[in-house]
Amino acid sequence: MAHEQGQIVGWQSHRAAVADLQRQLSDIPQGAPVRLAKKTSNLFRPREANSVPGLDVSRLHGVIEVDAQAQTADVQGMTTYEDLVDATLRFGLMPYVVPQLRTITLGGAVTGLGIESSSFRNGLPHESVLEMDILTGDAEILTATPDNEHADLFRAFPNSYGSLGYSVRLKIKLEPVQPFVHLRHLRFTDLAGLTAAMGTILDERTYDGESVDFLDGVVFSGEESYLVLGSWAAQAPYVSDYTGRQIYYRSLQQRTEDYLSVHDYIWRWDTDWFWCNRAFGLQRPAIRRLVPKRYLRSDVYGKVIRWENRHGFFAAVDARRGKLPRERVIQDVELPLGRTQEFVQWFLDNVPIEPIWLCPLAVRDADHGPQPWPLYPLQRGENYVNVGFWSTVEIAPGAADGDVNREIERIVHEFDGHKSLYSDAYYDEDAFWALYGGDTYHQVKKQYDPDGRLPDLYTKAVKRR
Numbered sequence: 001m002a003h004e005q006g007q008i009v010g011w012q013s014h015r016a017a018v019a020d021l022q023r024q025l026s027d028i029p030q031g032a033p034v035r036l037a038k039k040t041s042n043l044f045r046p047r048e049a050n051s052v053p054g055l056d057v058s059r060l061h062g063v064i065e066v067d068a069q070a071q072t073a074d075v076q077g078m079t080t081y082e083d084l085v086d087a088t089l090r091f092g093l094m095p096y097v098v099p100q101l102r103t104i105t106l107g108g109a110v111t112g113l114g115i116e117s118s119s120f121r122n123g124l125p126h127e128s129v130l131e132m133d134i135l136t137g138d139a140e141i142l143t144a145t146p147d148n149e150h151a152d153l154f155r156a157f158p159n160s161y162g163s164l165g166y167s168v169r170l171k172i173k174l175e176p177v178q179p180f181v182h183l184r185h186l187r188f189t190d191l192a193g194l195t196a197a198m199g200t201i202l203d204e205r206t207y208d209g210e211s212v213d214f215l216d217g218v219v220f221s222g223e224e225s226y227l228v229l230g231s232w233a234a235q236a237p238y239v240s241d242y243t244g245r246q247i248y249y250r251s252l253q254q255r256t257e258d259y260l261s262v263h264d265y266i267w268r269w270d271t272d273w274f275w276c277n278r279a280f281g282l283q284r285p286a287i288r289r290l291v292p293k294r295y296l297r298s299d300v301y302g303k304v305i306r307w308e309n310r311h312g313f314f315a316a317v318d319a320r321r322g323k324l325p326r327e328r329v330i331q332d333v334e335l336p337l338g339r340t341q342e343f344v345q346w347f348l349d350n351v352p353i354e355p356i357w358l359c360p361l362a363v364r365d366a367d368h369g370p371q372p373w374p375l376y377p378l379q380r381g382e383n384y385v386n387v388g389f390w391s392t393v394e395i396a397p398g399a400a401d402g403d404v405n406r407e408i409e410r411i412v413h414e415f416d417g418h419k420s421l422y423s424d425a426y427y428d429e430d431a432f433w434a435l436y437g438g439d440t441y442h443q444v445k446k447q448y449d450p451d452g453r454l455p456d457l458y459t460k461a462v463k464r465r
Contacts (some may be wrong), residue, residue: 007086009062014076017059018133018141018168024055025139034137034453037168057234060168065089070380071174072130077107077167096128098142100269101298107167111160113376113420115332115359115386117214117230120202122175123364124160126373128356133169137453143166156444159436161421163457164448178232180239181214181265183258185251194225194358195341195385201229202337202360202383216267217358218252222348226252229360230265239264243271244293247283249355273298275355276390280304326392327401328424331384331408334361335417337383343415344387347425351404357388374437375419375457402426421461431456 004449028034031450037054057078064074068091075084081095088094095106099114108114109125110132122128131145134153142158142165144150157164186206188194194217203211207229216228236259242248248268251258261267272283272353280301281287308314309362315325329351335343336358344356363380365372394406406426419425427435433442441457 006065007062007083009076011064013059013062014074014169017102018135019167020059021055021057021135022139022141025135028053031451033455035455036162040217046294055166057166063218064169066093066174068093071176072171073174074171075106076169078105079107080105081109082267085263088174088264089177091174092177094177094266095125096122096173096175097125097177098266099125100267100274101200101250102267102270103243103299106172109160110167110170112333112422113159115361117216117228117359119359119361119386120383121213121362121364123361124158125172127364128173129154130171130173131221132157132167132171134164134165135168135230137449137451142448144383152432152440152444153448155373156375156437156440158373159421160457163454163460164444165454171216171361177262178234178392179260179262180236180238181260181264182210182231182233183260184210184231185256185258186229188225189223191219191225191344193218194227195337197386198358198360199226199337199340199383201227202362207386218249219344219348219358219377220253220354221355222234222345224253225358229250232332233259233356236261242268245285245288247272247275247426249275269365271296271300273301274357274388274390274413277301324394324396325401327404328392329404329408330390330423331405331422332386332388332422333417334378334386335407335412335413335415335424336383337418339415340385340387343411343417346411347387347389347408351389351408352393353389353391357386359386359388360387361385378418421457425462427462428463429458432462 025034035054037056060076060078061083062076062079063084064076066073066088069094073088080103080145081098081248084106087099089411090398097114097118099109099116100279104114110129114125131143132154134142134157136142142150142153144154146154153164170362185255188197200217203208211229211233212312215227215228217225219225238259239261240246240251240258240266242251248271277283282291319325347356361384362370362382363378365380372380404425408427409419436457445456
């Protein structure tokens with residue numbers, strides 16, 4: 001069903017869509033596995049082919065209602081952040097955290113994990129959720145909140161990747177915006193200086209007399225890295241545009257400050273998929289000028305990658321040219337701030353991938369113990385840094401595909417870190433459940449999906465089904 005971007009769909013349409021989804025699930029034979037039929041995905045792990053029809057969730061793609069006075073929104077689970085932002089900016093509001101890519105869905109960011117430069121003050125997307133309507137494996141719709149009878153499901157839902165149910169509605173908090181974001185680019189020539197400055201900014205929330213409302217960074221090498229400090233601004237002397245010929249991440253090296261509209265700041269990474277569209281030659285001026293702006297989007301690049309994963313065309317061409325096969329290394333990991341420098345240095349010394357993205361975060365929930373989100377047990381009161389790296393490396397003779405990812409997993413946990421599960425994972429089952437809240441997960445799984453109609457988290461994240 002076609003819809004206008006940012007459309008408010010209303011409660012009547014939402015209830016009809018939910019009833020249709022329940023009917024679809026009831027029609028799937030008992031014992032048959034349940035999955036979603038989605039046209040897009042921001043997961044980067046391959047999945048085995050599945051002959052079982054998936055649930056059509058295409059009617060759950062809109063904002064139901066925005067309450068500007070209360071600064072909340074009721075949102076359908078399959079709504080993309082692009083549509084959510086378009087709807088809320090009309091009211092001078094935005095979600096607490098908007099992940100970097102336009103077609104990430106709100107439900108996906110909550111049942112998985114999302115992050116952005118507001119996460120040092122607002123946590124992760126699930127921490128601004130007030131309540132969720134969740135479709136369980138037996139076709140029930142349960143409303144889960146932090147303190148009702150389904151609070152255990154509410155707490156276990158983040159990082160469950162649809163293995164405990166699917167969110168059909170989420171009520172989230174919103175925050176006010178200003179028209180512009182003022183950016184300051186701080187350059188560092190060593191990682192120690194960068195991480196020390198990050199710690200100071202996280203403590204003080206200001207820099208050189210100006211508040212810091214957004215914070216992330218980029219490491220180009222051990223001798224060249226940047227922190228990007230964003231501050232709300234009511235006015236701007238100029239506004240830059242990185243949606244066409246100009247490339248955002250290169251601007252960090254070219255200027256010490258910048259101004260973007262709030263809309264363009266939110267989507268600053270999407271145009272070039274951070275920097276990953278280098279693989280398509282789209283950062284070469286001669287090629288870039290031939291591509292219409294509407295195709296400079298992460299979802300377009302994702303379609304190309306998924307096509308290559310199915311057909312292996314470019315890999316076959318490289319093989320004919322005598323090039324070594326390559327291992328995909330697409331990961332986001334969270335390290336305590338105090339261990340970030342040594343992890344990034346290890347990575348630069350051992351994995352030939354650059355640049356690297358840095359994004360600090362902290363658990364925002366102060367009311368539910370030291371680990372309020374059991375399936376991704378970050379400690380309350382600790383500053384973490386998300387380290388993101390997305391590319392491929394050669395598979396050396398005698399090595400196997402997956403060796404580099406396995407070593408990264410080992411080092412991440414040696415340095416007291418955590419690894420997101422949206423991409424390739426190689427843990428054995430016992431280690432996996434020890435790291436990702438297995439005891440809690442199994443209790444909640446038994447209560448809300450006793451017949452196992454939804455694949456469990458290990459099956460989805462590691463076995464890739």
